[in-house]
Amino acid sequence: MRRWLLTAIGAVIAGFYLFPVYWMYASALKVSDELNANPPTLIPHAPTLAAFRWIFERENIAQFMANSLVLSGSVTILTLVLATGAAYSLARKKSVWMDVVLIGVMLSQVLPPPLLVTPMFVIFRQLGLINTQLAVILATTTKTLPFAIVMLRTTFAQVPVDLEDAARVDGSSRTMAFLRITLPLARIGYIVIGALVFLLAYGEFVYPVSLLSKKALQPATVGLYGFVGADYSDWGNAMAFASVFVTPVIIVFMLLQRRIVSGLTAGALK
Amino acid sequence: MKGHQRLRWERALDSEAIWPLMAGFGALYLAFFVGYPVIYNLIMSVQQVTLGNISTVFRPFVGLDNYRKLVDDPLFATVFQNTLIFVTGNVALQFLGGLALALFFQAAFPGAAFFRGMILAGWILPPLVIGAVWKWLLASDNGVINYALRGLGIVSGPIYWLSDPATSLIGVTFANVWFGVPFNMILLAAGLAGLPQDMYEAAALDGAGPVRRFFALTLPMLQPTIYALLALTTIYTMRAFDLIWTMTHGGPVDSSNIFPVWSYHLSFELFDFGGGAAVSTMMLVVVFIVALIYVRSVRTERVS
Amino acid sequence: MRREFLKQSVALGALAMLGGARSAAAADPVTMWHIFGAETEPGLKNITRWNETHPDQPIDQKFVPFGQLSQQLIKGIATGDVPDLITIDNPVVASFATQGALEDLTDLVKASSFIKPDEYYPGSWATTLWDGKQYAVPGEANTLALYYNADMFKARGLDPEAPPRTWEALRKAAEILTDKDKNVFGMAFCAIQSEEGTFQFLPFLQQSGATLKTLTSPDAVAALQLWTDFVAKGQASRDVLVKRQFEMTSSWLAGASGMVVSGPWELQRMKEVKFNWRVAPLPHREGKGIEASALGGYVWGVPKGARNKAAAFKVIEFMSEPAQMLQAWSGGRLAPVKTMQVEHPAMPEAYATFRKQMEVARPRGPHPRWPDISAAMQTAIQEALTGKSTPEAALQKASRVITPILDRTPIVGL
Incomplete structure (x- = not known):
């Protein structure tokens, strides 16, 4: 009984919380003069798929989405690979140098991309990477890497050192103990942090718009800004575009959430 | 011969040398790609930079003039105060909201995982869309929030959330908290899931109630996650830009103007690149202090 | 991704090898940054028209969201990576011009047989001048x-x-x-x-x-x-x-x-x-x-350091022909030239009103x-x-x- 009461409360919280998300979907289905109706209409009076039809017919959304997925997928992998070593050593080794690294990692994410992108452009030109998705992946990773390092560090810090020590007594090297013992125990952290890194990268806009000039390479975020014009923004179509942009990700995350939870109930660290 | 080599290999993998090596990869990556841009901005902040000389590095050196100009600007006090309120409000509310939700959905009830997953959807929307949607919701005449408040009889007239200088900062804080809570929640949930259950069982056997257990066990053990989250949220809020830009453009009368918005305005609307860079350097200083505090907390972290 | 990158590098290498043989016949594109985001923008239609009629010198275009325009142009100037042609919001032309960020088009405009200053709305034309020199050409106009x-x-x-x-x-x-x-x-x-x-x-x-x-x-x-x-x-x-x-x-x-x-x-x-x-x-x-x-609207400018100034100006001239300029109305903008009039405009009354307002539309600055x-x-x-x-x-x-x-x-x- 009490469990179902909690379910009801949970549903109310989620429902309340998701209202803005609902509003995005509802707006995508409204005809344009209903978007600003007074009083506002909670449920579209005459729902129409016109905006979606527009998106699929006039905008190359499949291409945009594919680019977004390639970019954020690559950023996620690169970030987790680069972050692992740094996070682990920061979790296990205390020294002034490690402090310096940690402070540097924190500082590296302060400046907003619009200020960073000009000098970064120079770097990528030296590397001959302008107009390649690789440049965007490398640039976006500078944004996600500090986050991943800091959060993975806490994940590793939560794994008892005793377990590694035990493995080392059994003859494993430090590195092998990390790979065999700590890494598997940190999998929840990897899933959650990887998911968040993916989302961070999925929403990136400034780097792709600055480093890529071919529309065929641009991710969906750049397409979305196409609806925000000099003097007119086409919110109806923009909301439809955004809906198409986020829905697959929301679905994947709902499914993923289940996996995370099964990891939790299995007793993560035992 | 082969055995000897194997031994050396093993020893290398076991040596202390792996620490700087492992940390080095990530650190060098950031130093390479972000180090130069940060220094580039630092240099610009002590130079007189115009569109005419922006393409060279050798621009007139003006010392701290850009900083002095900023501090003398009547806007400085306003923007500083706004940033302080915005960042404190956001960090506190995002963290507390995230923690409350993480604890709630940790309870074993049907659908807990499902609802928690759904809440993450808020974090997936692009900032442009979040800004636009919240601007609609908070509109004074046809906004849903005013409509609901009036329908429930809580207020009689409309609240000018975004267009009243007294409330515009609250309005954008709402939207930004809404955006940041799922992020806090999911990381705290992961942290909670990593806590050893046997200690709770022992504490429960000792007769500790849920509140005691929360303060005596959960909070201390969650400390690394909490400090990391607080530090990250502070930094992310410090550079929050898109939401405010979409919702109020920093207005009315700069009542929702914060450092990153000001920096952008100076650099890309007024073409005062030195000024924009100086604002961003001030942000760096603030975050440096936050990072120092965080590093201290890491130092005192108890090793489990 | 790495493989993708390798593929790109290989492709680039192959192109470079072929380059010597192909360059004589190869197209020499005019690079353009523009604010035409929506697929229905008349500007995009005009670019397509140019490309159809000028296959030897196609426009290599990049869409830049309006809010990003100044930022991207500044980035371009700072790094020396500028397009041959760019749409600029008219009130900032003078800022870019005084700082030497735009090419002087005075002589080209004087020599042009298509672009006649006295045919333009005075407000529109004024936004493209600074210190007696011509730094841009009006692309389209709007008013209130x-x-x-x-x-x-x-x-x-x-x-x-x-x-x-x-x-x-x-x-x-x-x-x-x-x-x-x-x-x-x-x-x-x-x-x-x-x-x-x-x-x-x-x-x-x-x-x-x-x-x-x-x-x-x-x-x-x-x-x-x-x-x-x-x-x-x-x-x-x-x-x-x-x-x-x-x-x-x-x-x-x-x-x-x-x-x-x-x-x-x-x-x-x-x-x-x-x-x-x-x-x-x-x-x-x-x-x-x-x-x-x-007086609103964008103007065409050629950033300092553009590789292809002459070709860029040819594009400007093409875009200034009535057939292209009058397209503006389909996107809810006006031709900045008073002698050009859409023959059977959609919403004729609104068209007349806005054209009348253009006569008294004053520039911001310059x-x-x-x-x-x-x-x-x-x-x-x-x-x-x-x-x-x-x-x-x-x-x-x-x-x-x-x-x-x-x-x-x-x-x-x-």
Whole structure:
């Protein structure tokens, strides 16, 4: 009984919380003069798929989405690979140098991309990477890497050192103990942090718009800004575009959430 | 011969040398790609930079003039105060909201995982869309929030959330908290899931109630996650830009103007690149202090 | 991804090897950064036309969202990576020009047989000049007028055929149309803290008889008082302080206001409007009789360091031909040339009104420090409308910022 009461409360919280998300979907289905109706209409009076039809017919959304997925997928992998070593050593080794690294990692994410992108452009030109998705992946990773390092560090810090020590007594090297013992125990952290890194990268806009000039390479975020014009923004179509942009990700995350939870109930660290 | 080599290999993998090596990869990556841009901005902040000389590095050196100009600007006090309120409000509310939700959905009830997953959807929307949607919701005449408040009889007239200088900062804080809570929640949930259950069982056997257990066990053990989250949220809020830009453009009368918005305005609307860079350097200083505090907390972290 | 990268490198290498043999016949593209985001933008259609007719020199285009335009151009200038041709928002031309960021087009324009300065609207043309030199060519233009809900006019006893022609009539209409019980405002405009706020206020300042040099005059105060009164009396929503022009028009479309000041870009969505609507010229101030409106739109510029200046200018000339320029109307913009007229325009009355407004549309500046001037104006407008200070005090404060700027570098003709 009490469990179902909690379910009801949970549903109310989620429902309340998701209202803005609902509003995005509802707006995508409204005809344009209903978007600003007074009083506002909670449920579209005459729902129409016109905006979606527009998106699929006039905008190359499949291409945009594919680019977004390639970019954020690559950023996620690169970030987790680069972050692992740094996070682990920061979790296990205390020294002034490690402090310096940690402070540097924190500082590296302060400046907003619009200020960073000009000098970064120079770097990528030296590397001959302008107009390649690789440049965007490398640039976006500078944004996600500090986050991943800091959060993975806490994940590793939560794994008892005793377990590694035990493995080392059994003859494993430090590195092998990390790979065999700590890494598997940190999998929840990897899933959650990887998911968040993916989302961070999925929403990136400034780097792709600055480093890529071919529309065929641009991710969906750049397409979305196409609806925000000099003097007119086409919110109806923009909301439809955004809906198409986020829905697959929301679905994947709902499914993923289940996996995370099964990891939790299995007793993560035992 | 082969055995000897194997031994050396093993020893290398076991040596202390792996620490700087492992940390080095990530650190060098950031130093390479972000180090130069940060220094580039630092240099610009002590130079007189115009569109005419922006393409060279050798621009007139003006010392701290850009900083002095900023501090003398009547806007400085306003923007500083706004940033302080915005960042404190956001960090506190995002963290507390995230923690409350993480604890709630940790309870074993049907659908807990499902609802928690759904809440993450808020974090997936692009900032442009979040800004636009919240601007609609908070509109004074046809906004849903005013409509609901009036329908429930809580207020009689409309609240000018975004267009009243007294409330515009609250309005954008709402939207930004809404955006940041799922992020806090999911990381705290992961942290909670990593806590050893046997200690709770022992504490429960000792007769500790849920509140005691929360303060005596959960909070201390969650400390690394909490400090990391607080530090990250502070930094992310410090550079929050898109939401405010979409919702109020920093207005009315700069009542929702914060450092990153000001920096952008100076650099890309007024073409005062030195000024924009100086604002961003001030942000760096603030975050440096936050990072120092965080590093201290890491130092005192108890090793489990 | 790595494989993708390798593939790209290999492809590049292969291209480089072939390069020697192919370069003679290879196309030499003109690179262009533009703000044509929506697939329906006439600008995109015109680019396609050029590419069809000039296969040897196609346009290599990149869309840059409007809000990113200055930022991207600055990045381009700073790194030396600029396109041959770029669309620039007209009020910042002087800023880029004085700093040597734009190529001087004076001789090319003089020699051009297509581009004739005296055929352009004077306001539009003025935005492309700085210090007697030509730094850009108008691409398209827009201006402001008064949209009104004719049904609402009729219902409230106003004559829909006689829109307010004077400030007094405007005040009156705003009062009559306001219906607080129904949450309807008589008047709507945009006073946001951005360039759009200045854009909308300047015509009223000019109608008052004041200029940016006489901001402390009673005339200037009267203009700001007019706007302040609309808000203070509840005849305009306080959301004018944060909503953009199109957002104010959206509210008007939803019946939340009887009138709204906006531009021709709104016409695209007027087809779906369920009430009778009209668009009238902006009113003038009684006793002054000054007709004035704002001047918006992008211009074509060639960034300093562009590799292909001559070809870029050929594109500008192509885009300035009537066949291309008149496309603007389909996107809700006007040709900046007064001698060009669409033959059977959609919405002929609106077309006529906006063309009439173009005659009196005045440029913002041109001035290299226009962004600073504009920012001071935005603050003044917002301070008065929020009640933080009186219109008088707000304008005095703005004048203290603007006067020294204009003393050092005056605006031509002001």
